[in-house]
Amino acid sequence: MTADSVAPRAASNLPLRHKPDTVVKTKDGAVFDLVATYNRLLAEDQELSMPVAAIEALIELLSHLTTSTVFETVEIVKAQIAHLKSSVPNPIPPTAGAELFTRTLLSSLRQETKDDDGDDDAAGPTRIASSTKMSFEDMRQYLVRNSRGFAAQAKAARAVIADVGARYVTGGSTVLTTGGSRCVKQLLLRAADRRIQLHGSPDFRVIYVMDGSSDSEIAVKALREHNVPVATVDVASAAHAMRLGKVNRVFVGAEAVCQRGGVLSRMGTYQLALLANEHKADFYVVTETHKFAMVLPLDQNDVTRLGVKQKILEFKRSEDETTPAPDLDADENPWRADYTPPEFVKAFITEQGTKTPASILEFVLRIYAP
Template identity: 25%
Template sequence: METRYRPEELTRLPRSVAYEKGRVVMIDQTLLPAEFRTIELRTVDEVASAIVTMKVRGAPAIGAAAAFGLALYADTAKAKDRDGFMEGFYSAYEKLKNTRPTAVNLFWALNRIRKLVEENLESPLEEIRRLVVEEAHRIADEDVEANLRIGHYGAGALPEGNLLTHCNAGSLATVQLGTVGAVLRVMHRDGTLKLLWVDETRPVLQGARLSAWEYSYDGIPLKLISDDAAGFVMAQGKVDGIIVGADRIVANGDFANKIGTYSLAVLAKEHGIPFFTAAPLSTIDMELKSGKEIPIEERPGEEVLTCGGCKIAPDVDVYNPAFDVTPHKYLTGIITDRGVVYPPFERNLKKLFREGE
């Protein structure tokens, strides 16, 4: 599609993750909003640790970070022959693959580079190294372009007025702009977004720490609310539409997103509020038939027992799923980089992929 704005017209933020020869550079999201700092990672182990500890987070950003982890290996591996290089490559691939189980972009990016390498095994070793680095950069660039298209498609689908979002699917969750973030930024630029309600998003507070920070940084008018205030705000008629991101969308339209999304979807249905998710095609997993098949990451209980490093509960057992699954019956539409998909999702998602072949 033809886009009206360039990325630099929509955000003042730099890319959340990038690669410079011999180092992966990323914004350390665990320090926000108190401190804005970029960190430099020089080993695959450091990149894997950054993904696990959520220094980088958000499905598209995780995918790009993993791709750059393989680029880092390709650039710095000391192997002199193809066999030694490939042994180290598969080891790096496995380390990065085993970081977080739910976000499908991670596996999509890693498998894309693995396929490229395996298709070029007869090429000189230096050529293979170059191809890995170029493909990682291409994955990151494509993410920014996809987000820009999502922003323009979404701006045409969402109602004018006040929107509500959950967690963070903005610039910090992608390479730049965001999925949800691109939609909000285009609507803000167009003057159709009046106010953004931001859920705090317990237990790690991605809404309060990250979304509120980055959207206010770009001048978007917002109000931060506790998660349990969302239903009351809807009941007061102060929400015209809801838009959230996705970590995995499956063939029937069910999708996994940050814990608390399902509750919002049920509330939106009760109040007659349009409910959208936004994600690139790389987040759609057509191999899984329903949301029941999506693996759900369970994170350490310490995230629930503490807040900002302070103990807020006694040492009791904790159940801390990082994501929940929203059934497709609650969805108004899926905003992708190839257009907006409406029900019936199973048929129309298949059609979307066929059209792209």
């Protein structure tokens, strides 16, 4: 007997699992465009965060799928997410939402459900992915319903955050904020209502650093309509205003919270954190937990490494001045992002309570653990 005679033969007659076509079509035959759906959702609802927009876009994708196996579904979803991440100026927030959606999808596929006959003790649990009583179409609809419930919970998080964070705004204090964070705006409005209930008026002041966005103007208008005294300053005046106004606390939003407790947010957040540290003012990040992501930047150099499309430094010589400035790249961020290290953050105010930077890693691992 030779070695060749006992060697395993190639199983050429076994069926191979081919990757499915990742193009998804709607009922009318049109190609479903996840990126266009994501952008449309953001344009239609100004209160929608980027992670939730990604989740809702993926739910729409799931509703159009005609796949008949778990493998096909997962492969198409993964391919579509990769396309979304490569097609947006700032992929980090939608990536956080997409990863949560994927975790929800996979956990639902593994989830144990009770037998349909209602006799829990007699039959015991059966896995949804292998249940003989649930067709794949039934399972897909089940996933769509569950995912929609998750998106609704994510949207409702801001109201809970406002209740948690309102107590950090005390009577006679001066707080500083910037940008158009919906969470921060709702927190300050809730704090105003709370102070009115307790003392008859919103007895705190807000210094708003205007970053040029329409979001900032909307927030200032809403606060003043609640009789909150608001002073607006430009970015160059932030340090002077912080000292002059005797700022006690700084509240900012986030685009993503990194696993070590750092923050990726609009450009200027980092310098406010530095100023707050210098002026001994507490620096709070107000955000939903669906923005917590498994990313690990170390400094400002890592912002573009993580996929954010932006050009901050462009060194020129005198001969370069004759070259006309290029138009903003269509793929580049309309606003830019920076990174705030965890040592500058006092705490994160979330719908699941107040968390220190040191506790973020454990929390993120619980979310994304297999």
